[in-house]
Amino acid sequence: MGDLQIRVQEAAFDPGALLSDFDQLAARSGAGAVVTFTGLVRDLPGGGLHAMEIEHYPGMTEKALTAIAEEAAGRWDLGPVLILHRYGLMRPEEPIMMVATASAHRAAAFAAADFLMDYLKSRAPFWKKETTEAGDSWVAAKAEDEAALDRWRQG
Amino acid sequence: MQSLQIVYFAWLRERIGLPRETWETKAETPAELVAELAAREDRYALAFADLSAVRVALDQELAEFDASLAGVREVAFFPPMTGG
Numbered sequence: 521m522g523d524l525q526i527r528v529q530e531a532a533f534d535p536g537a538l539l540s541d542f543d544q545l546a547a548r549s550g551a552g553a554v555v556t557f558t559g560l561v562r563d564l565p566g567g568g569l570h571a572m573e574i575e576h577y578p579g580m581t582e583k584a585l586t587a588i589a590e591e592a593a594g595r596w597d598l599g600p601v602l603i604l605h606r607y608g609l610m611r612p613e614e615p616i617m618m619v620a621t622a623s624a625h626r627a628a629a630f631a632a633a634d635f636l637m638d639y640l641k642s643r644a645p646f647w648k649k650e651t652t653e654a655g656d657s658w659v660a661a662k663a664e665d666e667a668a669l670d671r672w673r674q675g
Numbered sequence: 676m677q678s679l680q681i682v683y684f685a686w687l688r689e690r691i692g693l694p695r696e697t698w699e700t701k702a703e704t705p706a707e708l709v710a711e712l713a714a715r716e717d718r719y720a721l722a723f724a725d726l727s728a729v730r731v732a733l734d735q736e737l738a739e740f741d742a743s744l745a746g747v748r749e750v751a752f753f754p755p756m757t758g759g
Contacts, residue, residue, distance in 0.1 A: 559759055574758075575684055575685055576758075577682070577684055577732070577735070577751060577753070579735050580732060580735035580736075580751070583735055583736075605758060616759075617758070617759060637759060640758050640759050641756070641757070641758055641759035642755065642756055642758075643737070643756065644756060644758045645684065645732070645751075645753065645756055645758075646756055646757065646758030646759075647684060647685035647753065647754060647756065647757055647758075648757045648758075649685070658685055658686050658754065658757075659757045660755075660757070661754070661755030661756065661757050666755075
């Protein structure tokens, strides 16, 4: 199993710098493919999002992310895996989170990144709240996010 | 009786009005614990009115409402997660 890096932090991060470090780590591990996903704070349709605040469950968050990364490493032959997720207050256009996977070939790296994102969305204890002119509201979970887990359960 | 740390997140925390409390209980499952809490005050009853919108974790692991509370120290209630 490759190196699993789990980071839960309030501070902003630079996806480019993180990817550059990850690429080097992946290359040293013998990987030939790196796949990354970066989640950004998206403005509302028509604009008006002032801020997004993410609450999390310290302790459980780290455990849940580690369990998800270990599950991925058990399903695919992976090099290093990185999951970084922020909490606290962020502005539109800022990066929220990043996932990176490495493997010998691209298929496993793509599949593992997809799997990590599906599980992270509905199994890691984060909650998003949007602040607009009209006030604050908690983002509702989507039924399709839960349904997305089903495709990993078959077979 | 069992002493539990109960933690609340997101809108459950806001509706109940506190992030954490210690509670002495005879409840054997999260479902029984919810019934006990909902009987305390309206703010609990309102927060737990629709259990399909509530998730539970026992000692920081997701669990079902009919799971056993035996040996559990921390129970968390929160809405479905919205990370990513």
